[in-house]
Amino acid sequence: xxxxxxxxxxxxxxTANILLVESEEQFQQSLADALVEETAATVNVRLAxxxxxxxxxxxxxxxxxxxxxxxxxxxxxSFQSAEASLKFLDPGYFLGKVCFxxxxxxxxxxxxxxxxxxxxxxxxxxxxxxxxxxxTPDGVTNATERLLSILKVAAGxxxxxxxxxxxSLTRCTVPPDIDQPSFD
Amino acid sequence: xxxxxxxxxxxLMSRIPIKMLRTTLGKWGRLTEVQLKSMNLTQSxxxxxxxxxxxxxxxxxxxxxxxxxxxxxxxxxxNQGMWHTFQLMDPEDDAQSVELTQFKEQFKSHIRELxxxxxxxxxxxxxxxxxxxxxxGDAFSRPNHLKPTYVVHHLQxxxxxxxxxxxxxxxxxxxxxxxxxRHQAIKDANLSGxxxxxxxxxxxxxxxxxxxxxxxxxxxxxNPTVSNPHxxxxxxxxxxxxxxxxxxxFGGGMLPQLQSAVYKLETKFRDQTNKTMTERxxxxxxxxxxxxxxxxxxxxxxxxxxxxxxxxTDNGPGPSSKTDQPQN
Numbered sequence: 001x002x003x004x005x006x007x008x009x010x011x012x013x014x015t016a017n018i019l020l021v022e023s024e025e026q027f028q029q030s031l032a033d034a035l036v037e038e039t040a041a042t043v044n045v046r047l048a049x050x051x052x053x054x055x056x057x058x059x060x061x062x063x064x065x066x067x068x069x070x071x072x073x074x075x076x077x078s079f080q081s082a083e084a085s086l087k088f089l090d091p092g093y094f095l096g097k098v099c100f101x102x103x104x105x106x107x108x109x110x111x112x113x114x115x116x117x118x119x120x121x122x123x124x125x126x127x128x129x130x131x132x133x134x135x136t137p138d139g140v141t142n143a144t145e146r147l148l149s150i151l152k153v154a155a156g157x158x159x160x161x162x163x164x165x166x167x168s169l170t171r172c173t174v175p176p177d178i179d180q181p182s183f184d
Numbered sequence: 185x186x187x188x189x190x191x192x193x194x195x196l197m198s199r200i201p202i203k204m205l206r207t208t209l210g211k212w213g214r215l216t217e218v219q220l221k222s223m224n225l226t227q228s229x230x231x232x233x234x235x236x237x238x239x240x241x242x243x244x245x246x247x248x249x250x251x252x253x254x255x256x257x258x259x260x261x262x263n264q265g266m267w268h269t270f271q272l273m274d275p276e277d278d279a280q281s282v283e284l285t286q287f288k289e290q291f292k293s294h295i296r297e298l299x300x301x302x303x304x305x306x307x308x309x310x311x312x313x314x315x316x317x318x319x320x321g322d323a324f325s326r327p328n329h330l331k332p333t334y335v336v337h338h339l340q341x342x343x344x345x346x347x348x349x350x351x352x353x354x355x356x357x358x359x360x361x362x363x364x365x366r367h368q369a370i371k372d373a374n375l376s377g378x379x380x381x382x383x384x385x386x387x388x389x390x391x392x393x394x395x396x397x398x399x400x401x402x403x404x405x406x407n408p409t410v411s412n413p414h415x416x417x418x419x420x421x422x423x424x425x426x427x428x429x430x431x432x433x434f435g436g437g438m439l440p441q442l443q444s445a446v447y448k449l450e451t452k453f454r455d456q457t458n459k460t461m462t463e464r465x466x467x468x469x470x471x472x473x474x475x476x477x478x479x480x481x482x483x484x485x486x487x488x489x490x491x492x493x494x495x496x497t498d499n500g501p502g503p504s505s506k507t508d509q510p511q512n
Contacts (some may be wrong), residue, residue, distance in 0.1 A: 025423070025489060036414040048418035057418055 002052045006092045009063035012042070016155035017062045018147065019046045022070035023081035027103060027134040031070075034144040041157050043148070051085035065155040066163075067093055068147060070132075071102045071118060073110045079118060086125075094125050096163030097154050100172070101130045101143065116179075122172035129172035185241045192250050192329050193240060197233040200257050205232070208260070212253045215239060251305055251329060255317050258334060259309055262380035265347045269375040269383055272342040272361065274368035280340060282366055284308060287339060290364035291316065298356045303327040313338050320353055333357065336380065337365075343373070343387045345380060382440035391440055430488035439480035447472045 004019075018035065020028040025047070032045040044062055053061070067089060072078040082100075089098065100122045105115060122129040130146055133139030150170070154163040200208055202225055209215055209223070219239045223232060240250070258264075288306050295302055301321030308314050316335040319327035333353060336345040344361060358370045377383045385391050417423065449470045453461040476482040 019418075032415045033412070036412050043414060045415045046418055047415065049422075053418045057416075061416075061418075 002055055002058075003088055003090050004051065004053060004064060004067070004093070005090045006064065006097055011063055011065075011156065014157070015042045015044065015062070016151050016157060017044045017046065017065050018151050019048060019064045019067045020070060021048050021050060021067065021082065021085055022072075023049055023078050024070075024072055024075065025049055027070050027072075027132070027140075030134070030140045031144055031147070034140055035148065035151075038148055041152065041155070043151070050081050051088035053088075065097060066147075066151045067098045069098070069100050071100060073102050073104045073114055073118070074107050076114065079114060083121065094127065096165075096167030098125065099128045099130060099147075099150055101132050101147070103132050103134045105131050119172055119174050119178070123174040126167060126171045128167065128170040185237060188329070189240075189247060189250060190237055192247070192254075193237050194233055195330055196250070196254055196257070197229060197236060199254075202229065202232070204257070204261070208253065208257050211256050211260075214243060214245060214249055214253075219243075247303075247329060248305075251303070251317060251319070251332070254332070255305060255307060255315065258317075259307070259315055262336075263378060263382075266376055266378060267345050267347045267380045267383060268349070269373040269387055270344045270346060270358075270361075270370050271373040272344065272365055272367040272370050275342070276366040276368065279366040282339060282364075284314070284339065287314065287364055291360055294360040294363045295356070298359060301325065301327055303329070318353075318357070335361075336384075337361070338388070339365075341388060342367070343384075344370070345384060347380075377443060379441055379443075382442055385440040386442070391435065391437065393435055427488045430484050433487065434480060434484040439478070439484065441477075441481075442479040443477065444473055444475040445479055447474075 020031060022028040028047050032047060035043050035045050046061065046064065069082040069085070070078075071082050100118065102115070102118055104110060119129060128150065130143070132143035132146075134143070150166065152158050153161050153166045156162075205223070205225060206220070209220060215223075219242075222239075223235055225232070227235075291306065292304050295304055295318065299320060300323055303319040303321075305317040306314060307317075314337050316337070318333045318335070319329045320331075320333070321327035331348060333349045334347050335357070337343070346357070349357060362368065362370050373387065375383050375387065449472050450467045451470065452467050453464065455462060474483075
């Protein structure tokens with residue numbers, strides 16, 4: 001089973017590498033275009049539909065500092081694909097090097113159970129949960145900025161801060177009454 | 185000028201936009217230079233209409249001249265109204281040798297036999313299409329020029345495109361077409377649209393077609409989305425395969441612009457938890473409609489980006505949400 005390992009390769013100088021995993025392969029493209037615009041560090045973006053990643057890319061692939069799962073809340077398949085990909089990550093990633101980004105949270109077609117399930121998943125893995133709007137350029141810019149803040153910490157580019165420390169501040173929490181019926 | 189001619193001019197003027205007016209009137213050629221110049225295009229449509237009526241009276245123009253103007257405008261702007269396609273079936277032995285004059289004479293004489301009062305105008309366009317304008321009358325009234333039927337036919341092809349035809353007129357037109365093109369029957373080809381150019385290109389296969397090749401070239405140069413060296417795709421091969429398949433189905437070039445496709449579907453209910461519905465004998469009959477500003481382009485895009493799964497919800501008529509299915 002080819003598991004992605006966070007520390008098996010050497011880091012690059014002033015470089016941050018992010019892996020965007022999205023089963024629909026839509027939002028990741030516009031995010032990637034915005035992420036590489038960053039000037040403070042060299043940002044390399046790897047795009048994937050799901051894990052495990054193909055073995056033939058193993059050599060050329062740089063050390064991945066942050067794995068971001070993009071889940072489209074209107075699609076059950078998107079959630080299931082992300083969930084299934086999790087087992088192909090070394091547990092070392094879950095110390096602040098994984099985050100979840102969801103889109104279409106405001107869409108009325110989304111069943112509340114799905115968002116609750118994503119929150120529970122992120123909370124159980126101690127990962128941050130970001131909400132993004134993917135249809136407008138502003139939404140893409142905002143999502144990019146937030147990903148970059150986490151990425152720079154995860155790549156070790158921010159002094160006095162580690163990914164584990166940041167994740168303890170930003171990780172998703174689940175309210176105790178999440179299983180109570182909501183006001184719908 | 186009598187009221188019916190005036191009404192015809194008014195109707196024509198309401199159809200023709202002001203920016204097309206000069207060229208259309210120029211092509212018509214029934215106005216002198218002076219008269220053309222005297223049409224001040226900054227005036228309102230109403231004023232221009234009155235001016236045109238006055239000029240036509242001055243030139244003593246009749247209905248047949250006015251219908252020429254309409255025909256010129258429609259031929260240059262065919263992508264309006266709803267066009268329906270028909271296909272001629274079972275050609276006779278001499279169907280291939282029907283040429284223009286023969287077709288024209290035969291069509292006119294057949295339609296006049298079927299309808300006493302009818303006004304037919306036929307014109308051959310530069311692109312080999314024969315345009316026919318028919319104003320229908322009946323035993324009691326003159327031909328109605330306000331609701332003409334337009335027919336486009338390319339000789340030696342079985343396709344006929346028709347607009348503004350009523351159910352009563354359909355058998356008469358069909359009969360005249362079948363006899364004058366030397367076929368035995370005509371049927372509905374189930375292709376309708378606003379854009380005549382699109383449905384014509386589709387029927388006559390005038391779009392960039394894909395021919396199966398033994399050694400398809402690698403499509404690495406066709407993936408322009410990943411141009412930045414800092415962006416790497418992990419699973420590039422399936423994406424390239426999907427693009428290749430989409431191009432094989434739809435071709436790489438411009439596609440005819442279809443707006444909607446309607447399919448009739450007979451299907452059985454499939455849900456393990458609902459026995460009463462699954463055990464029904466008769467299948468369910470449904471109609472599925474796909475609509476878009478450019479349907480074929482949207483489908484090609486869906487195929488190349490892996491979205492090939494449609495979910496129908498009951499928010500409104502037709503599919504309103506879609507989910508993805510990984511295509512391996």
